[in-house]
Amino acid sequence: MALDQSFVGRSYPPTDPYEVGREKIREFAEAVGDANPAYTDAEAAKALGHPDVIAPPTFVFSITFQAAGQVVADPRLGLDYSRVVHGDQKFVYNRPVRAGDRLTVTSTIEKIRSMAGNEVLDIRGDVHDQDGEHVVTAWTKLVARAAEEA
Amino acid sequence: MTAKISYADVEAGTELPAQTFPVTRATLVRYAGASGDFNPIHWNERFAKEVGLPDVIAHGMFTMAEAIRVVTDWVGDPGAVVEYGVRFTRPVVVPDDDKGALIEVSGKVAAKLDDHTVRVDLTATSDGQKVLGMARAVVRLP
Numbered sequence: 326m327a328l329d330q331s332f333v334g335r336s337y338p339p340t341d342p343y344e345v346g347r348e349k350i351r352e353f354a355e356a357v358g359d360a361n362p363a364y365t366d367a368e369a370a371k372a373l374g375h376p377d378v379i380a381p382p383t384f385v386f387s388i389t390f391q392a393a394g395q396v397v398a399d400p401r402l403g404l405d406y407s408r409v410v411h412g413d414q415k416f417v418y419n420r421p422v423r424a425g426d427r428l429t430v431t432s433t434i435e436k437i438r439s440m441a442g443n444e445v446l447d448i449r450g451d452v453h454d455q456d457g458e459h460v461v462t463a464w465t466k467l468v469a470r471a472a473e474e475a
Numbered sequence: 476m477t478a479k480i481s482y483a484d485v486e487a488g489t490e491l492p493a494q495t496f497p498v499t500r501a502t503l504v505r506y507a508g509a510s511g512d513f514n515p516i517h518w519n520e521r522f523a524k525e526v527g528l529p530d531v532i533a534h535g536m537f538t539m540a541e542a543i544r545v546v547t548d549w550v551g552d553p554g555a556v557v558e559y560g561v562r563f564t565r566p567v568v569v570p571d572d573d574k575g576a577l578i579e580v581s582g583k584v585a586a587k588l589d590d591h592t593v594r595v596d597l598t599a600t601s602d603g604q605k606v607l608g609m610a611r612a613v614v615r616l617p
Contacts, residue, residue, distance in 0.1 A: 356510070
């Protein structure tokens with residue numbers, strides 16, 4: 326069943342702040358095998374002009390995807406999450422995420438399309454820090470594959 | 476450490492050093508924990524096959540995280556990335572053995588843009604198949 330087009334443009338309330346911890350950044354950098362010292366050594370990060378260790382470019386997805394869960398799980402939207410795959414992902418950064426940031430995400434449904442029985446949902450997540458400054462925006466395209474005919 | 480590459484040194488067509496990133500089941504379990512994405516298609520072969528996949532597949536976001544390393548290792552400063560986007564065109568299938576799969580990534584400067592930025596186009600393949608489409612990053616260089 327096609328998703329309700331009236332959801333396009335709808336924004337969800339900002340999430341509770343997520344505090345970015347330096348050990349969480351280290352854990353993520355180790356999980357992707359990235360030894361860049363900017364992720365773990367505050368002095369190395371400062372030498373690059375950052376006030377503290379920074380997170381790898383895709384780290385923020387963990388936070389924006391959790392926020393997008395509000396949209397995905399909205400029973401009024403009626404998305405069948407068991408059929409959802411991640412189609413596209415894009416980030417536009419104002420600055421890197423760094424340790425100590427307290428980030429809130431505002432999710433907005435940008436587009437809903439039906440293509441060959443698949444439902445394609447574009448969700449924008451605008452991420453702001455504790456001072457209200459924009460840090461990064463994440464665009465996530467989710468594709469709910471058509472259910473097989475019974 | 477400072478940014479290793481300056482805007483003046485770069486031309487359209489400049490190739491970035493290519494890299495190969497291994498991924499095993501253990502890598503995926505570790506990434507699941509670090510990212511909070513515990514979808515069983517990334518660690519449970521029975522579940523993956525039930526939903527029509529050939530086997531356990533890597534998180535798309537894991538592949539995306541590896542691919543940008545070709546850019547961040549080249550630039551030195553990961554904070555130089557101002558834009559990064561990909562399309563997940565094909566899954567990286569990760570067999571249950573000690574070797575796992577390989578993700579091969581190369582990059583090339585596609586264009587010099589305004590404001591000391593350049594666009595890098597990335598190519599990522601696994602088992603000879605392209606796994607990312609439209610993989611592009613914009614980085615700001617000194």
